[in-house]
Amino acid sequence: MVFCAAQSFAYNFLFTAHSNGGQVSLVNGSGEIVWTINAKHPQRADVSPDGKSIFISESHGAKMVDKQSKKILWEYVTPKVKWDGEDAQKVKKGDTVWLENPVAQILGDGRFLVGNEGKSSLIEINSKGEELKRIVSESLRRVRHGEFRLASKTPAGTYLFPLLESSLLTEYDADGNQILRIKTNGGVVGAQRLANGDILAGGFFGVAIFNRKGEMVWNFSAEELKRESKAKSQIIICDVKELPNGNILCSTYAGKDMPDIMEITKDKKVVRILDYPEITHFSALQILDDDFKPIKAK
Secondary structure, rough: OOOEEOOOOOEEEEEEEOOHHHHEEEEEOOOOEEEEEEEOOOOOOOEOOOEEEEEEOOOOOOEEEEEEEOOOEEEEEOOEEOOOOOOOOOOOOOOEEEEOOOEEEEEEEEEEEEOOOOOOOEEEEOOOOOOOEEOOOOOOOOOOOOOOOOOEEEEOOOOOEEEEOOOEEEEEEEOOOOOEEEOOOEEEEEEEEEEEEOOEEEEEEEEEOOOOOOEEEEEEHHHHHHHHHHHOOOOOEEEEEEEEOOOEEEEEEOOOOOOOOEOOOOOEEEEEEEOOOOOOOOOEEEEEOOOOEEEOOO
């Protein structure tokens, strides 16, 4: 089902989803899936500036794939370590575990961003998988799965961590100094630094915008989203991306009792709903231009 209203406009985008073993797909302005590749529990994915390749996170690493042939160009594998975090999710201190990675971002100049959950770390690497830089965030719950989600390096050169299990948003400068700390009312999954420095965030609380003081200046709560979208169950927001028209594109994480992808407005209207009957548990989004190349962030 596709529902559109006058305030919406056509745009291409990428999504990741966890059903059917995991997939990354490209969607055209009509809401039709035009390209798909399988991936193991992908969280984030990033189309290259020339549109020819896609960097995809997987449970225990990341892969760069050629868009046309779908061949893997190179891979990153997370390390195995002796676990020193929380005893949770059938993992105990001293166990040897494979760390999980929820991040895949192309930074330019031969650098790429990945993450290590349980170590609350964002890591810049090269195409050989060699570590070039590491930024470590505060974390209130060091768990192997779900410690943080759709983290990123922002256009301002800062590092933004949505810490799901901690219900905490943190931001760090290039030297690893914490410059912003926001406690959220529920788990936070996706976040984007806007052009004015505000933080757009999505999670179990719905969608919200926070200023540089950490104050919430706008929100569209999960309950309001449920009512406006006529969902049958509580809305769980994953990623949030500002669109060129000022609206916000949101993905949801759950079964078929809620919309898969929604476009919402700042006056709290749902103006577009995209539902894909064979797919559930959506994660990341990336807004693309008419040639399926990334729209440069402001």
